[in-house]
Amino acid sequence: MDSLTQIVLGAAVGEAVLGKKVGNKAMLYGAIAGTIPDLDTIVGKFLDPLTAIEIHRGLSHSIVFSIVMAPLLGWLVSKIHKRAAATWKDWSWLFFWGLITHPLLDAHTTWGTQLFWPFDLRLAYQNIFVIDPLYTLPFLVFLILAIRLPKTSAKRNKYNRLGLSVSSGYMMLTLILKGISYQKFTDALDAQHIEYTAIDTRPAAFNTILWYANVDIGDAYLLGDYSFFDTKPISFKKVEKNKAALANYKNSETVKRLAQIAEGWYAIEKSNQDLFFNDLRFGVYDLEAENLKFVFSYQLVPDQYDKLTIVEAKRDPEAMKQVLSSLWSRVWGN
Incomplete structure (x- = not known):
């Protein structure tokens, strides 16, 4: 998905994991985690065009990458915020979920993702375009409503959960629409x-x-x-x-x-x-x-x-x- 969508998803996931302990810092680092996998596009600029295409959504979009990078990034942030209520383990969980939800979302697009790298298997459900306002904008609105409230506010947690629920519900709807359209195409071919x-x-x-x-x-x-x-x-x-x-x-x-x-x-x-x-x-x-x-x-x-x-x-x-x-x-x- 596009960068804005991944930032919004990462921020919402960060809030869900650690928002009650560290407030808006959870959204900030969740957004960073949601952006990191797409840094493979920067690496691609130093490679030949074909290799750059091959590595896109490869290693950095894998379960392996999330498992390896999460504790390293968690340790780094725990050192930066020594006085925060969160532990190294807390930050590691935030980064893991922020990193892994990025490729899980990308798997729904046409390009897909190599979630199980190094195995040569690309998941591509092809049920949503890489930019879909109906997925991103409601999600963004709920996140903005949440970020303005204190970390202990029940409404903050409610808005964030609503954003995650609405976006997930829309994603489920796109799978249903894909199934219906598929049937329309096959019926037309048969006819x-x-x-x-x-x-x-x-x-x-x-x-x-x-x-x-x-x-x-x-x-x-x-x-x-x-x-x-x-x-x-x-x-x-x-x-x-x-x-x-x-x-x-x-x-x-x-x-x-x-x-x-x-x-x-x-x-x-x-x-x-x-x-x-x-x-x-x-x-x-x-x-x-x-x-x-x-x-x-x-x-x-x-x-x-x-x-x-x-x-x-x-x-x-x-x-x-x-x-x-x-x-x-x-x-x-x-």
């Missing part, structure tokens, strides 16, 4: 007598009303969308996998690594002499557009040794405005 081997669904940006689906039909994919306000049947657009375009690069180590990141959901695009690797898990900017542009697209560039490197396709700010306008319109039905 259109389309045979498929796999289907992958996820919410559109900033909401859980509009949902997207990728459908594997063998040598191609079908892309579709469904809004809970739709009145017309679901239609699908075909995207060829086009893996033959890789030619001599089909067994390239770079392609294999990208394919693993994309969990097999990718298509190759050839424009003039340039090759592009399109990660289908994050969909396209506008499914209604004539020429589909994928959100995560990487140009495959041969180096002097004829090995492939990657360059992430740049996003056009003006085009993004049109995309947001189209998204808002599409949410309200076809």
Whole structure:
């Protein structure tokens, strides 16, 4: 999830664990704990682009990281606040829960997280977009109401628990909505007598009303969308996998690594002499557009040794405005 959401969650968890003893310090260090796992993006800036993608939400988002770092950070903060009512063990518990809830939340997004690192298993439930105002804003409001009250106030504890309950309840609702939308897509495929081997669904940006689906039909994919306000049947657009375009690069180590990141959901695009690797898990900017542009697209560039490197396709700010306008319109039905 986005940084603000992780800060709010971390602060609320910190308050729940240690708020009665140390007051707003619990929220402060909870917020810090909720931010720490995403520092892997800073590490990624010193690595090649492909490795940076691979390590994102890896080690720092694991149970191992939380278990190792919590007592170290707890010890450090206990030394800084020697006069506080909290012990080293108290601070360690705060950091553990602040660290571990970060990847637990990220596991609900499309990118997912390697919670069980070093095992090669990425959890990605794909039931919430990385930025969802309906999850974050009510949570933030309850946290602000709580932070203004004394640490011994019963209302403070009540507001914080309400924030955690409302956000958790909304998360449960998104899982139900995902299940309903999944059924809508499979019903549409059955009604259109389309045979498929796999289907992958996820919410559109900033909401859980509009949902997207990728459908594997063998040598191609079908892309579709469904809004809970739709009145017309679901239609699908075909995207060829086009893996033959890789030619001599089909067994390239770079392609294999990208394919693993994309969990097999990718298509190759050839424009003039340039090759592009399109990660289908994050969909396209506008499914209604004539020429589909994928959100995560990487140009495959041969180096002097004829090995492939990657360059992430740049996003056009003006085009993004049109995309947001189209998204808002599409949410309200076809």
